[in-house]
Amino acid sequence: MNKVEELIVKRARELLSSKEVDKVIGWKKGEFYFDPSPAVFTSEEELKDFVYNGFCGANLSKYLVQELKKGGKIAVFLKPCDTYSFNELVKEHRVDKNAVKVIAIECQGKLDIEKIKEKGVSAVTETEENGEEVIVSSLYGSAKFRKEEVLLEKCLTCKSKKFAVADETIVVNEMKETANDRFSGVEELERMSEEERFAFWKGELSKCIRCNACRNVCPACTCVKCVFDNNASGMATKAPADTFEEQMFHIIRAYHVAGRCTDCGECSRVCPQHIPLHLLNRKFIKDINRLYGDFQAGEADEGKNPLIEYTEKDADPTAAVNGEVRHA
Amino acid sequence: MQRIGVFICWCGSNIAATVDVERVSEAIKSEPGVVFSANYQYMCSENGQQLLRNAIKEYHLTGVVVGSCSPRMHEATFRKAAEAEGLNPYMVEIANIREHCSWIHKDREEATEKAIILVRTAIAKVKLNAPLTAGESPVTKRALVIGGGIAGIQAALDIAEAGFEVDIVEKNPTIGGRMAQLDKTFPTLDCAACILTPKMVDCAQSDKIDILTYSEVEDVKGFVGNFKVKIRRKARFVDETKCTGCKICMDNCPSKKGLNEFNMNLNNRPAIYIPFAQAIPNVAVIDPEQCLKLKSGKCGLCQKKCGVGAIDYTMTDKIIEREYGAIVVATGFRPINIDKFNEYGYSENKDVITSLELERLMNAAGPTNGVLLRPSDNTHPKVITFIQCVGSRDLTDCGKPYCSKICCMYTAKHAMLIREKYPDTEVHVFYIDVRCPGKNYDEFYRRACEQYGVDYIKGMVGKVYNQNGKLMVQGSNLIENEQVTIPSDLVVLATAIEPEPSVRKIATLLTASIDTNNFLTEAHPKLKPVESPTAGVYLAGVCQGPKDIPETVSQASACAAKVIGLLVKDSLKTNPCVAQSDESMCNGCSQCANVCAYGAITYIDKEFRLGGGKTETRRVAYVNPAVCQGCGACTVTCPSGAMDLKGFASKQIMSEVEEICRK
CATH class of the missing domain: 3.40.50 (Rossmann fold)
Structure with a gap:
């Protein structure tokens, strides 16, 4: 058990035993070491299954929406990037922050099991972070990797190690900001010709099996009834003109979350088809920054995002679509 | 079917x-x-x-x-x-x-x-239309007039005459506006003050009109018949209810360096002042930039001398909130800044002046007590050259593309008055075209040429420069086809006018549209010339486009007629094409309320049945149909598609698009 995990479980136990909270949202060990899943703990007894290891990439903030409806006070463990999603949910009245205790916890970047498997390592039994290195133990021995080889995409281009909200923090080791530019992938796409770009997205989106995992995990997707599930919206029942039209789902979804997406990267993490969905969202974020000034959704739990606000500094929309117009 | x-x-x-x-x-x-x-x-x-x-x-x-x-x-x-x-x-x-x-x-x-x-x-x-029924909303029987110039004054008087209460909000310490600064008025040459000040007094004496000077509109909410307006009453440092206008404070104020705005900065005034003799209200105001007491804490002379204890240095801005049924915008104009016109040397030569400055130099209450003396050495100018269209009909960045409309006539007036008062003075006028349509206008201009011997030269001026104390005006005479240079003592620039810049903020507050020149746009250029496209907002005077006093007064009265027509109604039919939220889909995220420019959306907690005897309380949007203007901003913002516009439902729009795309 690592030090951070130890402290987290200890704190969870205190909170439950003192009845300061009724529930704790954290991660529960799965069938394997590398598949912990989000879980609600209501008793000290249940905490024996609590884990916090290198594979706890899941953003827990969205689980509050349903759990809070059942009543009671909840403690939730949020990594730096998850705190932004939490604020965004508070802003949209999806979460009552007074009913939540946010325990902000250390994160040195989470691991991508798929990348480890690609390296030829299977049946992982434990991982250990050692500075810029990760030692992966498996049933068949152990292997050493440089961190950037095995981190999740969202962690490689981590937007910030700052907590946007925290009632208390559990940090043992210093968290270093990454030097990677999270928009370089978008810029690569922007350099493509329209035909190339269309071909790229057609290729990527055609892999989609419409499992809706991206939507279901997305903290910005909390509609009572999603337009794609609503027969009356005219969208759910519409027969696609061609096989690709169906995949426009992702474009529409990117529009729906634009200005509210915190770039938590969960969509790409959970996609079983490995579609780089974060690129769509990041394109919006990049354009918002360019046209309306730098903006990070979820930095605060109130205020308006640039897409639903007008200021005189905003770029002129007609000029903006033509290219190089910027926020004044 | x-x-x-x-x-x-x-x-x-x-x-x-x-x-x-x-x-x-x-x-x-x-x-x-x-x-x-x-x-x-x-x-x-x-x-x-x-x-x-x-x-x-x-x-x-x-x-x-x-x-x-x-x-x-x-x-x-x-x-x-x-x-x-x-x-x-x-x-x-x-x-x-x-x-x-x-x-x-x-x-x-x-x-x-x-x-x-x-x-x-x-x-x-x-095929997807549904029958809709208009609702009703009440009408607040009170009007707001923004701007206390002749346009605002006339509109207010007419509205009050019909028995409705009306407030004039004026940003300066007195009403009167630009007209109060004028000397004589064309084409009859009656004194501006003589015809304006009685109207100002009428406003002050009317029990229906409330004059809020030194005040600015801060915020506007609501809609036709039901505007809620926040007005900032700037700190005057003088109690309006106590000041008698005796001017003892002015005489005793040691700070005399403030520029006299009323006299176009041609002379100075004390830090505590009444803008001009006939000011309404006849109440002093302290210029905080100039007042020694407010700047350094040392002085307080005016307070000591004031016999009625009207001076209060601790006064602060106050925000008052009032409700109105209709709003008249009459924010007026100012001459454009002509610093960019280097060719006329306005900033280098004291004796190159604007027409409005000339008005003050000719006015009996002006800095020279009405004797025409040139600013540099206080001597009588013998040769005066007028240059028309300075910044008007100008397609460069310096000027304005439009005709300012009043300059031909006031230049003819100035030329005529000077020739009348000082017959030994030579007067030249450079012009591109002389435009004098209007009742008795062309006759007036012809009198200037034919009876008063004003020398009109068709052509533009290329340069004004100083040579041995003379202002050399170099221009072309297109009729004679020659270059002329006129050594002059005084050069008067007929400066273009532009809307008061504060109109931009007011337009934003009222969601009234403005054109590229900052003039407010009328609802229809021919058939709705005094209505703004925003219901309940009306336009009077130059804020809508260049115009002279007779036109301004007619437009102001037309506005008043529209306002009265609105205020006599007890209720208004509302537009039924308003937004509506489908509560079963709304998740209360507040995005719609954030984009709503009219504050029409609020949230309520509502209980929903989930089946199996369970219920859930959810925060959902509620649109006030009386406030909603049907702009549709909320419908496109709503991520859930819960918000829709009656009469323009998303389904209807989609069916239209599909029909257009049908092969």
Whole structure:
């Protein structure tokens, strides 16, 4: 058990035993070491299954929406990037922050099991972070990797190690900001010709099996009834003109979350088809920054995002679509 | 099954010359749901409307499509006709086959094809129309006039005359505006103050008019009949209710370096001052930039000398909130900044002045007590040259593309007055064109030329420069086809005018649109010249476009007539095409309220049944139909698609798009 995990479980136990909270949202060990899943703990007894290891990439903030409806006070463990999603949910009245205790916890970047498997390592039994290195133990021995080889995409281009909200923090080791530019992938796409770009997205989106995992995990997707599930919206029942039209789902979804997406990267993490969905969202974020000034959704739990606000500094929309117009 | 009637208008030859109306009617006949299809020369005529009414009766129509001009022209006409026959007026749709089709196409084949598509599109929409009923909203029987110049004063007086309460909000310490600064007025040459100040006094004495000077509109909420306005009453440091206007404070104020704005900064005034003798209210104001007491804490002389204890250095800005049914914008103008016009040397030579500065130099209450002395050495100028169109009709970045309209006449006035008062003075006027339409205007200009011997030179001035104490005005004489240089003692620039810059903020607050020159836009340039496109907001004076005093006064009275017409009503019919939230889908995220410019959206906690005896309380949006203006911003913002606009539902728009795309 690592030090951070130890402290987290200890704190969870205190909170439950003192009845300061009724529930704790954290991660529960799965069938394997590398598949912990989000879980609600209501008793000290249940905490024996609590884990916090290198594979706890899941953003827990969205689980509050349903759990809070059942009543009671909840403690939730949020990594730096998850705190932004939490604020965004508070802003949209999806979460009552007074009913939540946010325990902000250390994160040195989470691991991508798929990348480890690609390296030829299977049946992982434990991982250990050692500075810029990760030692992966498996049933068949152990292997050493440089961190950037095995981190999740969202962690490689981590937007910030700052907590946007925290009632208390559990940090043992210093968290270093990454030097990677999270928009370089978008810029690569922007350099493509329209035909190339269309071909790229057609290729990527055609892999989609419409499992809706991206939507279901997305903290910005909390509609009572999603337009794609609503027969009356005219969208759910519409027969696609061609096989690709169906995949426009992702474009529409990117529009729906634009200005509210915190770039938590969960969509790409959970996609079983490995579609780089974060690129769509990041394109919006990049354009918002360019046209309306730098903006990070979820930095605060109130205020308006640039897409639903007008200021005189905003770029002129007609000029903006033509290219190089910027926020004044 | 819907029973739809389609009526194609020829609009004389406006549509019929480019669109084969017969073919459109024929093509539409076979559209599903269409039971009647006809065309007629003028659908808006009595006979055209009768055709529509007869068809509704005879064919039991449930929906009507009229292919005609823009809905802005005759939608109301056809809706009324349908209503008279018992059909809900909102079951009528207009296909714009004039502005959107016949007027912009030359090819008859293409235009006819497009007209058919546009009419089919309107049919697709009308199939999804639902009958709508207008609600009612009350009317606050009080008007706000923004700006206390002659436009605002006239509008306020007329509104008060009809028995309604009206507030004038003026940002300066007194009402009167630009007209108060003028000496004489064309074309009758009566003194501006003599005709303006009685009106100012009438305002002050009216028990219906509340004058809020030194005040600015801070915030506007609400809608026609129900505006809620926040007004900032700037700290005057003098109690308006106590000050008697005795001017003892002015005489004792040691700070005399403040520039006298009323005299176009040509002389100085004390830090505590009354702008001019006939100011309304006749109450002093302290300029905090100049007051020694406010700046350094040392002085306080005026407070000691004031016999009624009116001075209060601790005064702060106050925000008051009032409700109004109608708003008149009369924010006026200012001369443009001419520093950029290097060729006229305005910033280098004291004796190059603007026309408004000349007004003050000629005025008995001005810095020279009405004796025309040039600013540099206080001597009588013997040769005076006027330059017209300085910054007007100017397509460079320095000036304005429009004609300022008043300069030809006031320059003729100035020239005439100078020749009258100082017959030994030589007066030249450089002009591009002399524009004097208006009652007795051309006669006035001709008098200047013919009776007063003013030398009018057609041509533009290239340069004004100083040579041995003379201002050399170098220009071209296009009639003689020669270059001329006139050594002058005084040069007067007929400076272009522009809307008061504060109008931009006010336009934003009122959601009233402004054009590229910052003039407020009227609802229709010919038929709704005093209405702004925002219901309940009216425009008077130069804020809407350059105009002289007679025009301004007429427009102000026209505004008042519109305001009175609104305020006599006890309630207004509201537009039923408003937003509505589908509570079963709304998740209360607040995005719609964030974009709503009218504050029409609030949230309520509502209990929903989930089945199995369970319930859930959810925060959902509620649209106040009386406040909603139907702009649709919320509908496109709502991520859940819970918000929709009645009469313009997303489904209707989509069906229109699909119809246009139909092959």
